Amino acid sequence: MGKFRPLMFLPPVLFLALAALFWFGNLREDREALPSAREGQAAPAVMLTQLGDLEMFDDDTLRDGEVKLVNYWASWCAPCRAEHPLLEELALELPVYGINYRDQPDRALEFLDELGNPFAASGADAAGRMALDWGLYGVPETYVVAGDGTIVLRFAGPITREVVANRIRPAIEQAAAR
Numbered sequence: 001m002g003k004f005r006p007l008m009f010l011p012p013v014l015f016l017a018l019a020a021l022f023w024f025g026n027l028r029e030d031r032e033a034l035p036s037a038r039e040g041q042a043a044p045a046v047m048l049t050q051l052g053d054l055e056m057f058d059d060d061t062l063r064d065g066e067v068k069l070v071n072y073w074a075s076w077c078a079p080c081r082a083e084h085p086l087l088e089e090l091a092l093e094l095p096v097y098g099i100n101y102r103d104q105p106d107r108a109l110e111f112l113d114e115l116g117n118p119f120a121a122s123g124a125d126a127a128g129r130m131a132l133d134w135g136l137y138g139v140p141e142t143y144v145v146a147g148d149g150t151i152v153l154r155f156a157g158p159i160t161r162e163v164v165a166n167r168i169r170p171a172i173e174q175a176a177a178r
Helices: 004-027 078-090 106-116 131-134 163-177
Strands: 070-073 096-101 121-125 139-144 151-156
Touching: 070 151, 078 106, 078 163, 096 139, 096 151, 121 131, 139 163
Parallel strands: 070 096, 096 121
Antiparallel strands: 070 139, 139 151
16 A cells, blocks of 8 residues: 555645635625725716717716716617616615616617606716726616716616615615715
């Protein structure tokens, strides 16, 4: 019989220890929440172009004293279509500002003509330059912005009734209390 070599067990033991660490670390992680460096900071500069004849918004709008939502969307985005009715409902309660992301203006306007326009004002970010400053992962993304222009929440992905109840509304209340 050969010699017993304890070091030969080291690689499998290390592998199992790392696997357990990653497994248990992922169980505690909120998979719905992507980190945002912008939460708690001032909203970046608004650099939009006109979208058809829709009213535009600017930096002053984001700092007008009112709590608001800012929503990045695109006509080619299926989840944007799915969340659209909830944006229309929220627009009855507070201003929602739309940023059309890397889209063709005629298709964006057709999207709003077909589904309705929940946005108090809109603009286009055709090159995606402003989206980079905001830390956009992809569309749709919704931001709750306090009246002083501070981003209170960034939610990546389509909003649902559950997201509105558990994430958006609490963030709106937090923004209103600022």
